[in-house]
Amino acid sequence: xxxxxxxxxxxxxxxxxxxxxxxxxxxxxxxxxxxxxxxxxxxxxxxxxxxxxxxxxxxxxxxxxxxxxxxxxxxxxxxxxxxxxxxxxxxxxxxxxxxxxxxxxxxxxxxxxxxxxxxxxxxxxxxxxxxxxxxxxxxxxxxxxxxxxxxxxxxxxxxxxxxxxxxxxxxxxxxxxxxxxxxxxxxxxxxxxxxxxxxxxxxxxxxxxxxxxxxxxxxxxxxxxxxxxxxxxxxxxxxxxxxxxxxxxxxxxxxxxxxxxxxxxxxxxxxxxxxxxxxxxxxxxxxxxxxxxxxxxxxxxxxxxxxxxxxxxxxxxxxx
Amino acid sequence: xxxxxxxxxxxxxxxxxxxxxxxxxxxxxxxxxxxxxxxxxxxxxxxxxxxxxxxxxxxxxxxxxxxxxxxxxxxxxxxxxxxxxxxxxxxxxxxxxxxxxxxxxxxxxxxxxxxxxxxxxxxxxxxxxxxxxxxxxxxxxxxxxxxxxxxxxxxxxxxxxxxxxxxxxxxxxxxxxxxxxxxxxxxxxxxxxxxxxxxxxxxxxxxxxxxxxxxxxxxxxxxxxxxxxxxxxxxxxxxxxxxxxxxxxxxxxxxxxxxxxxxxxxxxxxxxxxxxxxxxxxxxxxxxxxxxxxxxxxxxxxxxxxxxxxxxxxxxxxxxxxxxxxxxxxxxxxxxxxxxxxxxxxxxxxxxxxxxxxxxxxxxxxxxxxxxxxxxxxxxxxxxxxxxxxxxxxxxxxxxxxxxxxxxxxxxxxxxxxxxxxxxxxxxxxxxxxxxxxxxxxxxxxxxxxxxxxxxxxxxxxxxxxxxxxxxxxxxxxxxxxxxxxxxxxxxxxxxxxxxxxxxxxxxxxxxxxxxxxxxxxxxxxxxxxxxxxxxxxxxxxxxxxxxxxxxxxxxxxxxxxxxxxxxxxxxxxxxxxxxxxxxxxxxxxxxxxxxxxxxxxxxxxxxxxxxxxxxxxxxxxxxxxxxxxxxxxxxxxxxxxxxxx
Numbered sequence: 011x012x013x014x015x016x017x018x019x020x021x022x023x024x025x026x027x028x029x030x031x032x033x034x035x036x037x038x039x040x041x042x043x044x045x046x047x048x049x050x051x052x053x054x055x056x057x058x059x060x061x062x063x064x065x066x067x068x069x070x071x072x073x074x075x076x077x078x079x080x081x082x083x084x085x086x087x088x089x090x091x092x093x094x095x096x097x098x099x100x101x102x103x104x105x106x107x108x109x110x111x112x113x114x115x116x117x118x119x120x121x122x123x124x125x126x127x128x129x130x131x132x133x134x135x136x137x138x139x140x141x142x143x144x145x146x147x148x149x150x151x152x153x154x155x156x157x158x159x160x161x162x163x164x165x166x167x168x169x170x171x172x173x174x175x176x177x178x179x180x181x182x183x184x185x186x187x188x189x190x191x192x193x194x195x196x197x198x199x200x201x202x203x204x205x206x207x208x209x210x211x212x213x214x215x216x217x218x219x220x221x222x223x224x225x226x227x228x229x230x231x232x233x234x235x236x237x238x239x240x241x242x243x244x245x246x247x248x249x250x251x252x253x254x255x256x257x258x259x260x261x262x263x264x265x266x267x268x269x270x271x272x273x274x275x276x277x278x279x280x281x282x283x284x285x286x287x288x289x290x291x292x293x294x295x296x297x298x299x300x301x302x303x304x305x306x307x308x309x310x311x312x313x314x315x316x317x318x319x320x321x322x323x324x325x326x327x328x329x330x
Numbered sequence: 331x332x333x334x335x336x337x338x339x340x341x342x343x344x345x346x347x348x349x350x351x352x353x354x355x356x357x358x359x360x361x362x363x364x365x366x367x368x369x370x371x372x373x374x375x376x377x378x379x380x381x382x383x384x385x386x387x388x389x390x391x392x393x394x395x396x397x398x399x400x401x402x403x404x405x406x407x408x409x410x411x412x413x414x415x416x417x418x419x420x421x422x423x424x425x426x427x428x429x430x431x432x433x434x435x436x437x438x439x440x441x442x443x444x445x446x447x448x449x450x451x452x453x454x455x456x457x458x459x460x461x462x463x464x465x466x467x468x469x470x471x472x473x474x475x476x477x478x479x480x481x482x483x484x485x486x487x488x489x490x491x492x493x494x495x496x497x498x499x500x501x502x503x504x505x506x507x508x509x510x511x512x513x514x515x516x517x518x519x520x521x522x523x524x525x526x527x528x529x530x531x532x533x534x535x536x537x538x539x540x541x542x543x544x545x546x547x548x549x550x551x552x553x554x555x556x557x558x559x560x561x562x563x564x565x566x567x568x569x570x571x572x573x574x575x576x577x578x579x580x581x582x583x584x585x586x587x588x589x590x591x592x593x594x595x596x597x598x599x600x601x602x603x604x605x606x607x608x609x610x611x612x613x614x615x616x617x618x619x620x621x622x623x624x625x626x627x628x629x630x631x632x633x634x635x636x637x638x639x640x641x642x643x644x645x646x647x648x649x650x651x652x653x654x655x656x657x658x659x660x661x662x663x664x665x666x667x668x669x670x671x672x673x674x675x676x677x678x679x680x681x682x683x684x685x686x687x688x689x690x691x692x693x694x695x696x697x698x699x700x701x702x703x704x705x706x707x708x709x710x711x712x713x714x715x716x717x718x719x720x721x722x723x724x725x726x727x728x729x730x731x732x733x734x735x736x737x738x739x740x741x742x743x744x745x746x747x748x749x750x751x752x753x754x755x756x757x758x759x760x761x762x763x764x765x766x767x768x769x770x771x772x773x774x775x776x777x778x779x780x781x782x783x784x785x786x787x788x789x790x791x792x793x794x795x796x797x798x799x800x801x802x803x804x805x806x807x808x809x810x811x812x813x814x815x816x817x818x819x820x821x822x823x824x825x826x827x828x829x830x831x832x833x834x835x836x837x838x839x840x841x842x843x844x845x846x847x848x849x850x851x852x853x854x855x856x857x858x859x860x861x862x863x864x865x866x867x868x869x870x871x872x873x874x875x876x877x878x879x880x881x882x883x884x885x886x887x888x889x890x891x892x893x894x895x896x897x898x899x900x901x902x903x904x905x906x907x908x909x910x911x912x913x914x915x916x917x918x919x920x921x922x923x924x925x926x927x928x929x930x931x932x933x934x935x936x937x938x939x940x941x942x943x944x945x946x947x948x949x950x951x952x953x954x955x956x957x958x959x960x961x962x963x964x965x966x967x968x969x970x971x972x973x974x975x976x
Contacts (some may be wrong), residue, residue: 023819052803057640060811068808068819073800074808075643076820077636078666088640088648089800096644096801117629161917195657296611296622296807305644305799307621309588310763316586316726318621319614320759321602323582327572328756 026064080111119173140214177203339407361565391872419656425475583725645799668708691946716871857887947975
């Protein structure tokens with residue numbers, strides 16, 4: 011098969027994101043990851059929620075399912091459980107996944123279906139003109155808020171961990187290489203993977219700007235000192251090789267997850283492939299699941315007669 | 331007369347259900363048809379539950395108001411039901427409870443207490459169990475007191491097993507055994523039924539058979555049973571009959587239909603179906619391979635429907651099952667499925683609303699909601715089954731419609747169907763799977779869209795486009811809840827909007843064109859020239875048909891129109907059947923006569939009389955018969971509210 015180039019993963023659909031939007035970096039990183047991994051285009055499916063991030067699938071030249079606000083995870087899980095051979099990637103915004111969809115975020119963690127979930131995290135509801143999202147901190151006032159934010163923020167990394175995600179990472183939309191590598195790791199991971207992608211919203215978030223992340227507006231220094239640092243460069247390895255390491259990792263992850271402001275950690279906080287995936291759990295009761303998952307099963311013959319036999323079930327219900 | 335209306339009651343969790351099942355099986359083995367109706371509180375243990383069973387030599391599909399035999403092992407059952415026992419009827423009770431005062435039964439709520447107290451006071455009886463029994467005796471009922479405790483002790487002695495505490499669980503079986511003895515049904519049949527129920531638990535099996543045998547002979551030695559009015563003469567065995575509940579029938583239908591993915595969030599009365607599917611997840615196939623169904627319990631009903639839609643996109647026949655409260659949460663996703671032309675079956679077990687309503691009781695009040703659920707306009711099909719047997723066959727049709735027309739199908743069932751049991755002719759598997767324009771191979775040269783994309787929403791003369799699963803080679807496409815192009819990309823172009831709306835909505839016309847008439851409307855004529863027409867839908871079918879049979883025997887011959895396809899509405903067929911109607915009588919289990927409104931809206935024909943009910947208890951054939959009779963005699967209100975049931 012001919013090699014697939016990066017351009018093969020791009021569509022010609024007009025992209026209407028604002029100039030300078032962090033989404034562009036994320037889009038490039040996804041396309042690069044798909045291309046570097048040479049995932050056949052028909053095998054990959056991008057599922058998305060609603061909002062600016064929700065439009066992502068239309069710009070990627072693989073099948074795309076643009077679902078409902080907050081519901082991307084159950085849609086994507088349903089498809090992956092029915093056909094585990096597909097390479098499904100779920101994407102969505104922070105309001106989408108941690109506000110209206112928070113229940114599914116927790117529910118998905120409990121199941122550990124084998125999909126990566128990328129949250130485009132910009133702390134505002136951009137498409138509805140800049141309201142506070144669940145990741146905007148208490149008291150912060152972005153451009154279009156009337157008063158400073160009166161709700162506290164959710165901690166996505168900690169929430170992912172306590173919900174049961176088995177891969178938890180963070181990256182930054184303008185570090186496309188780091189992001190691409192992180193996405194590739196998330197795709198390869200066996201189980202549910204979460205990548206929290208920090209991104210500026212140039213139109214509505216005047217606090218967490220590109221300059222802010224670069225540390226250019228820090229008052230106490232003449233030289234810009236980037237806020238983001240890579241945990242791998244500090245010698246940290248989030249991979250669990252034995253279940254006994256989990257509790258120790260937990261305190262480290264919670265520590266990383268509460269760092270913010272001057273120092274923001276990115277990288278892979280946690281990866282635990284010892285936890286059985288939802289698919290493996292199904293296969294415990296249904297031995298043929300991987301060989302013949304729901305989507306692969308024939309249900310009728312050439313004459314359109316059902317292949318299923320209900321005789322044994324009916325025999326149990328039959329009188330005499 | 332060889333027909334009887336029988337009732338057993340007791341505290342929830344005390345084995346009322348298993349006793350009723352053993353009794354039903356026993357009678358079915360003796361060659362009788364069965365219709366059993368379950369009533370229970372939203373409670374785990376202790377509140378009053380009861381099971382009414384009708385036994386007859388003819389098929390039965392409804393219950394009666396009157397009870398001919400009341401079987402009890404607690405006081406509450408007697409207090410609540412003894413006044414419904416017909417003259418000549420029988421009451422089995424625990425003789426050690428005779429002096430129990432009404433006040434001493436804490437689970438009899440204030441309203442019921444007031445009603446029972448008044449009944450006893452008005453007839454000058456004492457306010458205790460004996461009072462209730464005296465009242466029944468005065469009507470000509472026969473009462474049989476059984477000293478259950480002493481009987482258990484005797485059984486324990488016979489079995490050399492002094493552990494009485496374990497044996498107290500056999501009271502229910504002793505009660506039914508006594509009733510079987512009184513009815514003159516052979517003990518062998520009872521033993522066979524007990525074996526079927528307790529076969530896997532040898533210890534329980536032995537003690538239950540011993541206890542049943544003891545109670546059976548106890549009646550024979552203690553009472554003269556010669557002159558009992560209700561004796562059941564054995565019939566020829568029922569050949570190829572099932573004893574099955576509505577939720578089981580719908581589930582077996584799904585398995586045969588090829589449903590291989592089902593989601594659910596626990597809710598009464600829908601969960602039974604999903605649990606049955608999970609218990610039968612490995613599926614036998616004619617080709618010798620095993621099939622399987624994946625049943626997923628989700629975090630809520632929004633996840634349930636969206637997960638099922640996600641699965642359907644991979645080409646599998648997918649469904650979810652729920653009740654009103656869960657269905658309310660599914661409305662938005664239903665619109666997404668309509669917009670993206672995704673085949674999906676939602677099996678909707680109605681219960682009494684609004685809000686939490688009467689969570690374990692019956693109603694048919696979600697008809698208009700099912701039709702209108704979801705914002706905006708999109709096509710869906712709503713079909714309603716009339717009984718347990720229809721639930722099976724309609725399950726298969728629901729999937730065929732979903733795939734042929736590429737839209738969500740709501741299969742309306744209800745609490746009365748799901749939890750009732752009935753003897754049904756063994757289901758046929760000689761059915762057709764229709765998948766419509768479904769393909770899973772697309773030739774490389776067949777690409778029609780730009781850049782080799784697949785036009786999932788291709789505009790042609792037909793509103794149905796070719797559908798492929800996601801993951802199909804040479805067939806990349808998009809779905810979106812936004813208005814979209816033929817490839818599935820967002821567009822707000824006004825011309826495209828009209829074309830896509832027309833495409834989707836035309837499926838409703840196509841459905842009316844393609845669906846067989848019997849699947850849209852069933853017409854039951856007791857006289858084809860009848861000018862008096864009853865219209866209804868769903869589980870009232872059995873009770874209506876029996877009432878009409880009785881009226882026909884008396885010379886009033888009516889027509890019954892059962893509307894099975896509720897959306898799109900089969901206007902022309904309903905019009906045809908109503909053409910010469912003098913009286914149109916609408917019967918349904920809700921407050922506002924929802925089908926009646928549809929009939930008026932679509933056919934322009936006014937409804938003359940409405941028979942409605944909303945107290946949570948299914949319509950009995952008795953009360954429908956009485957209501958129709960008063961209407962036919964010409965002196966009644968235009969709207970009759972039925973109030974039967976305990």
